[in-house]
Amino acid sequence: MYRIAYIVAAAALVVTTAASAADRAPSVARGKATYLRVGCFECHGTQGQGGGGGATLAPNPLPEEALSNFVRNTTSFRMPAYSPAVLTDGDLADIHAYLSSIPKAPSPDSIAILKNLTPTKPTK
């Protein structure tokens, strides 16, 4: 629900966000450091994996504009909106670069302890 709403909002606001984000080239390393420093990892995990706290952000993050608009404007009860005073547009672009750099997760079929798991317990 939120995701859809913010993608729509992003379309309207894309001009401003894109303009300020373009000031410097986004950096994966800086993005990771910022992601850890400003606490995104607390709710979303260091690799954007999500879990009990926040949504899954990576791999395949939202497009940059949609991500920025969510972070700037969310009214979520659980996630605070980050103003430019706390997180600049450049920071957001860096975070997006970091999240985009996170590789695809391995298939559970390639992991021995997940391979044979089924929704009902296999009888021994």
Added chain:
Amino acid sequence: MARAEDTDVNRRRFLKGVAVAGAGTAAAVLPQVAQAQPAPAAQKAASPTAAQRTAETSKPVPTEPGLAPSCGSDFMVDVMKAVGIDYVFSNTAQSFAPLQESVVNYANNQAPEFITCMHEESSVGMAHGYAKASGKAAAIFCHATVGTQHAAMAIYNAYCDRVPVIAFLGNQIDATTRGNATEWRHAAQDPAAFVRDFTKWDDQPITLQHFAESLVRGHQMAMTPPMSPVCISTDFVLQSEPLHEREKLKIPKITPISPPAGDLASVREVARLLVAANSPVIMAGHLARTPAGMKLLVELAELLNAPVIDQGDRQNFPNTHYLNQGADGQKLIRGADVVLGLELTDLWGAVNTFVEHEAGLPKTKAGAKIIGISANDLLAKANYQSFQRYPGVDMMIVGDGEATLPLLIESVKSALTADRKNVIAARADGFRKAHAAAYEASRQAVTLGWDASPISTGRMCMELYEQIKNDDWALVSVGSSESFMGNWPHRLWHFEHHHQYLGVSGGGGVGYGLPAAVGAALANKGTGRISVNLQCDGDFMYAPGALWTAAHHRIPLLTVMHNNRAYAQETMWVQHAATKRGRGVDRTKIGTEINDPPIDFAKLAQSFGVYAEGPIADPAKLGPALQRAVAVVRKGLPALVDVVTQMR
């Protein structure tokens, strides 16, 4: 307070002894000294207090098991036996020393056995876990004043979680028996007042016959749904006095408990609505008090092909069942035409969206019927607000959910017509597919961050499951919420039995996890079952001494530390506030991180004599460490693995 009984000759002789002992300086300090000494070898009696020593000069000291009852506290133990109390969880204290002595000598430390605890909050936490795992009431002894104050938060947890704990509060009612300043400080006129807002009942018996009747009544009240803690103020003088004419004392008949259940007409109406519904949803909170509750819910759900949303307060429904539809819960509620809430803590919140200062918005569509069955209102008190928002539903049956299910099932069977049976049967397929899809989605999602360090909560939970899945296992504690570890156990493990999961703290009071796990593991001891505790670091540090209790009593329990080195939940809230106010987040770690210095939980556990490994931050090393730890638990001992984890 002078009392008529004080004219009793023997009592007077005893009281004189106390007064003499209290006058000497050595006597005044001795009890404290005795408590400060290292605990004696397992299950040996503590030294008697000075008061006792003096008192006991006038009567034989019971040193051999199997003695005839000779003092008031021996009779108290007889009553405890009669109501079936197997263990007393307690941090030793002078005000119940005679009773403790009766447990260890007169009862030969068997049923009840004295379990050495290091804090009253741990005593209650252990009793809480034990009661849930065993299905029996559990007892604690504590000082009426300072002990009850320590115990209070854990009693609140047990109250919110509907758990029968009997707290014996050692008191000294007769002021003229209080021989020193400490005995005055440790006496109260009405000790249970402190916890009365969150116990069902209490009493302060002043004779042994009165005690017998109080305990039998208290036990019955604690065990009658809605179950709850009760308190019995246990007078030191009553414990100490010589026992004459034991045969005149009578333990009242113990009446089988018949829980309150819904009335026929209302239950039939619920059945009619459920059978007529096209998209019924069942939600379950503190429903399955016993394994039978789980079976009954499966029967009801299958009769209706109604999806079940298990809220995690107990193992109400197998998560392997195709009707377990928690993953789609919110969607199902929005589409429901009938919602049946069974023993929900917060029925309002289950079907409404919160809007600050406003009445809230119904989640369900217009015309949906909301039905509640719960005994909650029978335990509601005014002060603490655990009774939740007024639900304002279409039907509310105030009765125990599990006890009402048999009648509801029979009523549904009678209401089912051939037509409805066909409609209902057609629902199954969609739920089977959704159940399989939700499991597969979780199996895919758990791979995110699979190789991350700190270790993801998903990886931790799945490495653990791999080690225990072919055993008879039980996840005895997850602390206050399984969401702290991403809900991975219920997303991917196979919970098919009631004992495999015991729910959470109830009141959200931190410090529940470890003691409750130790108490539950004690209940599982000797069954070959592997008790597993997913233990948050912040919660652990409230009561680390509980782990010593596990070592001391050789309780097999695997504790896996979810060590995210923070009060993660609060980190999020402080972060939330700072960000919202645009003030920056750099300082939000102040007061929320537990990282400087990092706590070495393995070393801490080892210092208690517990097998331990860690800290482990490399996910590749986790499986083998867990395997070694499980081997220790299989031998009947506790073990701990410290896993450095992601926040959630």
